[in-house]
Amino acid sequence: xxxxxxxxxxxxxxxxxxxxxxxxxxxxxxxxxxxxxxxxxxxxxxxxxxxxxxxxxxxxxxxxxxxxxxxxxxxxxxxxxxxxxxxxxxxxxxxxxxxxxxxxxxxxxxxxxxxxxxxxxxxxxxxxxxxxxxxxxxxxxxxx
Amino acid sequence: xxxxxxxxxxxxxxxxxxxxxxxxxxxxxxxxxxxxxxxxxxxxxxxxxxxxxxxxxxxxxxxxxxxxxxxxxxxxxxxxxxxxxxxxxxxxx
Numbered sequence: 512x513x514x515x516x517x518x519x520x521x522x523x524x525x526x527x528x529x530x531x532x533x534x535x536x537x538x539x540x541x542x543x544x545x546x547x548x549x550x551x552x553x554x555x556x557x558x559x560x561x562x563x564x565x566x567x568x569x570x571x572x573x574x575x576x577x578x579x580x581x582x583x584x585x586x587x588x589x590x591x592x593x594x595x596x597x598x599x600x601x602x603x604x605x606x607x608x609x610x611x612x613x614x615x616x617x618x619x620x621x622x623x624x625x626x627x628x629x630x631x632x633x634x635x636x637x638x639x640x641x642x643x644x645x646x647x648x649x650x651x652x653x654x655x
Numbered sequence: 656x657x658x659x660x661x662x663x664x665x666x667x668x669x670x671x672x673x674x675x676x677x678x679x680x681x682x683x684x685x686x687x688x689x690x691x692x693x694x695x696x697x698x699x700x701x702x703x704x705x706x707x708x709x710x711x712x713x714x715x716x717x718x719x720x721x722x723x724x725x726x727x728x729x730x731x732x733x734x735x736x737x738x739x740x741x742x743x744x745x746x747x748x
Contacts, residue, residue, distance in 0.1 A: 617727070645667055652674075
């Protein structure tokens with residue numbers, strides 16, 4: 512939307528005598544004798560925003576754009592939940608059993624992250640491998 | 656669930672994950688032996704709790720053969736009938 516900023520307008524009587532002066536976004540014209548143009552005959556002359564205002568608006572727009580980065584929709588990249596960037600890439604579903612075409616996440620209808628866990632014999636395996644192609648009941652357990 | 660699982664042990668895998676600094680794999684397996692719990696008891700990385708959005712102990716995920724989360728249940732008890740229904744739904748996909 513075009514934006515004009517003009518200093519004031521004045522509501523004038525039919526004779527051009529000023530009655531009310533208000534801040535305005537248009538420049539009011541005067542006739543040859545210097546009297547203000549009556550409101551119904553007023554011609555608006557656009558003026559552009561000062562450069563300082565443009566610079567300020569640009570800076571605000573850039574800051575808003577930077578702050579809006581958190582609203583970016585998650586990408587359906589297998590193995591990348593976005594919630595845990597420290598997770599090794601090897602914890603992504605391998606595709607041997609688990610789907611790789613659905614977003615990894617922690618909610619229903621998302622693919623579980625194939626996290627590696629430590630077994631009693633000291634080895635590690637992903638929960639995808641431990642499920643071995645069966646449905647899996649994953650139970651977060653604590654003895655306390 | 657411990658009573659119901661033997662009916663499904665050939666068709667559904669159970670992996671228990673210990674979380675928190677004290678829940679080592681040896682502590683977890685000692686608990687398994689003591690209580691006769693079914694399934695494989697393991698120790699997960701600290702990041703796993705965040706990855707799965709776990710906020711309470713005893714959170715359970717039902718995951719399909721394709722790795723898709725079918726249900727996520729927090730702490731709470733459920734009857735054998737409810738567990739039978741949940742496990743059967745996992746098998747049926």
